Amino acid sequence: MNNLLIWPVILPLIAGLLFILLRNHIRLQRVISVVVLGVVAGISIAIMNQISVNGIQTLQLGGWQAPFGIGLVADMFSMLLVLTTSIIAFCCVIFSFRTIGKERERHYFYSLFLFLITGVNGSFMTGDLFNLYVFFEVLLLASYVLVSLGGTKIQLRETMKYVIINVLSSAFFLVGIAYIYSITGTLNLAHISVRIAEAGQDGFITTIAILFLLVFGIKAGLFLFYWLPGSYSAPPTAVSALFAALLTKVGIYAIIRMYTLVFYHEPQITHLLLGILAALTMILGGIGAVAYSDINKILTYNVIIGAGFILAGIAAFTENGALGSIYYLIHDMIVKALIFLIGGVIVYLTGTTTLKEMSGLIRNHPYLGWMFFIGSLSLIGIPPLSGFIGKVFVTRGTFEAGYYWLGFIGLIASLMILYSVMKIFMNAFWGETVLSEEEEKGTTKGVMVPIALLTALTIALGIGPEIINSYVETAVEGLMNPQIYIDAVFGGNEIP
Amino acid sequence: METLIAIVIGILFSIGTYLILSNQMLRIILGLSLISHGINLMIMVMGGLKTGGPPLLSETFQSFTDAIPQALILTAIVINFAVTAFLLVLSYRTYKKHGTDDMNQLRGHEHE
Structure with a gap:
């Protein structure tokens, strides 16, 4: 029992509710949201240190012991993601001060932003399948409003598609929950894992595993990603950066959790399917990223490639693969937020999303240009930056598992990423300067701080992975040995 | 009874x-609504249908109804x-x- 665990979930929720009362105090809302996200980051570091000393921390809400109550479980994997989430949300909220506009701020932008963080943190920390559904709905409902907030034509149109596809996938999530409940008679993730391990994973349970892959795959942008490019390029930059960094990652987290804790008995069926879908995702995402010449479209297709690459490491189901996946997941969250923010600034400066209409920005904005360069090198996985270590371990994991084709496709996809981001860099930053500083549609004033922060973070993670290495290794140990998670949840009680 | 509900x-x-x-x-929204109702019924059936069993466990009652599916349906x-x-x-x-x-006219265009 550790009461600290409730704070990452409840603190953004309380602040968001408070903002509804403080509707006209925009300045106060800004200060509180920055403070709340900072405090959540601090708390998650504190919990991570407790985990590395005392093992996985749990909180059984209301004192109802597992499996009867609904509990929060903080293992190293989820806390690393909660920490990254807070840092990225911190940067995006600072970015939104200047760019989001008075109208949206007055219409509860910060409330919705923090509700979204509540849902994301809750999904990472919950230990109950149905509770996972509820937190998914919390974050989805906040995201529906954030995409449509502002009510421009393109936003409304894309939100319609986004909501319909997500309502349908949530419906199938409930179908999966109903099946799991009828077979195992429990909803606690650790308890489901114990029951399935006792009874064996037969064909019916494997089918349910594939149903869950479908459900989370839609949310993660895995193979069924056709809704993603439209709806991620419609909202303003601060929101689309947050979505690119967090929302698909929640789906990826859910796949990783289900496939390492519950459905790990038949990897030759389920994990192979995951690998095939990851490979197809990387190929199709790569084709999309290469084909378009619209900056928003290129960046959203890069989100899809990232999702495929992270899951390739889990599909391999070896320790190196999982290690690489976690490193790459953390890296991907940071660097996707970074390039989306810079992409947003480019669009903001030039007033267009078409690459052909922009040129030579580096003369007036050298820092922005070089930070985009660093971000894109990191995205590809060039050694001194954070993408490298994840890529090495994922590739090694896939080779160890004998999935040579998967590792090979991952590397091909890196080349496609290289082509697509260099296309942006060369078109937008190099070439003749067509816009003088007076002609620009916006300024970079006040938006450079979060971008610089994220750039520093990706360099720091690349140069000094030892800082988080012990934490990541603990997380991998937890993922590869479900018994550690189960023991922590039941805490020595008899398992009914 | 289960068969009948399955058909429904x-x-x-x-x-x-x-x-x-x-x-x-x-129509799409109504369709999503109907599917959600179908799923709610499905969760109920998955818990098992019993007549006359209270949702409580005690020494005197022989049969009891599982209350969790109903809690899940309520939330859903x-x-x-x-x-x-x-x-x-x-x-x-x-x-x-x-x-x-018309969703066909909401596809979006290349230039707008």
Whole structure:
């Protein structure tokens, strides 16, 4: 029992509710949201240190012991993601001060932003399948409003598609929950894992595993990603950066959790399917990223490639693969937020999303240009930056598992990423300067701080992975040995 | 009883699927609603249907009803209610702004 665990979930929720009362105090809302996200980051570091000393921390809400109550479980994997989430949300909220506009701020932008963080943190920390559904709905409902907030034509149109596809996938999530409940008679993730391990994973349970892959795959942008490019390029930059960094990652987290804790008995069926879908995702995402010449479209297709690459490491189901996946997941969250923010600034400066209409920005904005360069090198996985270590371990994991084709496709996809981001860099930053500083549609004033922060973070993670290495290794140990998670949840009680 | 409900769920799902495949926004929303109702029924059946069993365990009662599926359905209904309300408002705004409720005309264009 550790009461600290409730704070990452409840603190953004309380602040968001408070903002509804403080509707006209925009300045106060800004200060509180920055403070709340900072405090959540601090708390998650504190919990991570407790985990590395005392093992996985749990909180059984209301004192109802597992499996009867609904509990929060903080293992190293989820806390690393909660920490990254807070840092990225911190940067995006600072970015939104200047760019989001008075109208949206007055219409509860910060409330919705923090509700979204509540849902994301809750999904990472919950230990109950149905509770996972509820937190998914919390974050989805906040995201529906954030995409449509502002009510421009393109936003409304894309939100319609986004909501319909997500309502349908949530419906199938409930179908999966109903099946799991009828077979195992429990909803606690650790308890489901114990029951399935006792009874064996037969064909019916494997089918349910594939149903869950479908459900989370839609949310993660895995193979069924056709809704993603439209709806991620419609909202303003601060929101689309947050979505690119967090929302698909929640789906990826859910796949990783289900496939390492519950459905790990038949990897030759389920994990192979995951690998095939990851490979197809990387190929199709790569084709999309290469084909378009619209900056928003290129960046959203890069989100899809990232999702495929992270899951390739889990599909391999070896320790190196999982290690690489976690490193790459953390890296991907940071660097996707970074390039989306810079992409947003480019669009903001030039007033267009078409690459052909922009040129030579580096003369007036050298820092922005070089930070985009660093971000894109990191995205590809060039050694001194954070993408490298994840890529090495994922590739090694896939080779160890004998999935040579998967590792090979991952590397091909890196080349496609290289082509697509260099296309942006060369078109937008190099070439003749067509816009003088007076002609620009916006300024970079006040938006450079979060971008610089994220750039520093990706360099720091690349140069000094030892800082988080012990934490990541603990997380991998937890993922590869479900018994550690189960023991922590039941805490020595008899398992009914 | 379970068989009957299974058939009802099947009918709800098929009507819902049919409605989703049409191109009017309102029909799609109604289709999603019907599918959600089908799923709520499904969760109920998955817990097992019993007559006369109270949702309590005690030494005197021989049979008891599992109360968890009903709690799950209650939560799912509330969430579905909120999402459907949001979806209806959104479709109304989209209709007002675009002047059409035909999803085929809401595909989006290359240049706009």
